[in-house]
Amino acid sequence: MKPDRNLTHLRETRGAAAATVPPMPVEGEDLAAAARAYAAALPARFDLVHLGLGPDGHTASLLRGDPVLDETSALVAVNRPCQGHRRMTLTYPAPARAVRGVAPAHRDGDQG
Secondary structure (H helix, E strand, C coil), rough: CCCCHHHHHHHHHHHHCCCCCCCCCCCCCHHHHHHHHHHCCCCCEEEEEEEEECCCEEEECCCCCHHHHHHCCCCEEEEEEECEEEEECCCCCCHHEEEEECCCCCCCCCCC
């Protein structure tokens, strides 16, 4: 697992506590198909949604000016590359299914 992925940070902070957190398949060839498959496997509700915070202030790979900000029907979308990474994100309707949400205020190596 790459050290700068949100999933890596989440697993480090959860320690031994069990959690079902499938990684987003951002390494595949067809990201649009991977996003659809990932969305189809999502539960009807989430106990917790972890919203990562990027060094430039973006949250959950929702990047200013990215067309996925206007997505209201798909739960997962592919967005533009950012900081050298291919990105896939939950769109706004997905975190709305959460009972709770958490977002870190700052991580080591992040700006601000």
